[in-house]
Amino acid sequence: MRRMPEAAQPEPADETLMQRYAAGDVHAFERLYARHEMKIWRYLYRSVCNQATADELMQEVWFAVCRSAARYQPSARFTTWLFTLAHHRLIDSHRRARAARSLEAAREDGEPWVDALADPGSPDPARQAEAQQDADALLQAVERLPPEQRDAFLLQAEGELSVEEIAAASGVSFETAKSRLRYARASLRQALQAHA
């Protein structure tokens, strides 16, 4: 429902906006940022489970986009490039901090969990509560995934990257990326079934 007005008007491609920004059009960057802000941030946040770290990484990623604009060549999808930048920042962050990620740490940040999950039009409070529990269980299961599997899944779910693009962004082979995705999805499905 929220996306309908955006879908109604034709939007220029990400690559076009990036090239416009490289030519000095700040509004193009603002549109690009608005388009990918939450996807990138959720990818970072779900990976580090910490609001402050996610904010810091978010700035690093988009600063890198600003710096690289002049050299940007639309040889690949902008989304792939953007999530590759984010992935590299994540790796750097893991190497720097070796921060322990846990669900409890995320909770300490005051994350207000989900209002309702599926079927937002449903007025049934019981259904909404159930959906909230499902959402909670799913997000917890995502956070409990091994880092490589979680990264692959988030690149797929948030970045909408294909397996080839995930492999390229992560610097692994196609088979490795595919295997990580398969394990991640199996674990999530298993967690949801256990919750149900």
Added chain:
Amino acid sequence: MNGPTHIEDGAEPGDGPDELERAYQRASERAAVRPGPQVREAILAQARRAAAASAHQAGVSPPAANDARWHWQAAASVAAVGLVGLLSWHFARVAPPSPAPAPAAAVPTIAPPAPLVASGAKQPAAAPVAMPPIPEQPRASAAPPAAAALRAPAPAAALGARATMRAA
């Protein structure tokens, strides 16, 4: 538009159309976690600064370091200098043949003194022995005709003297 459109690669064969991802996206989008307000401001401010800087650079537009014309000009300059050097070295080395006609012209001037000495010895047999080296020396010395004319009498006289000694 909402769901992913391409993700079946990593899914288990026979899976539905990414029901898991849609569930995740619904859960994730409903969660009220967002980046801090200062993050957006900082990023957009940085974007404006970078755009202004790039616009300034575009206005100044110094010659690019990777401008191909610069390479061509440098290569042409080096080639021109090399060619000039090669030509000058070539002419410096080959120049001696150009005065070669000079000894030939100088021979008549050289010739008279030698016969004078040789004829004084009255030894006609000595001339064939002594004559061949005479044209060789001016050519090797590469001296200008005037200098050759000045130096020529000495060997001729020496040869003449040698001829007289043999005759004696």
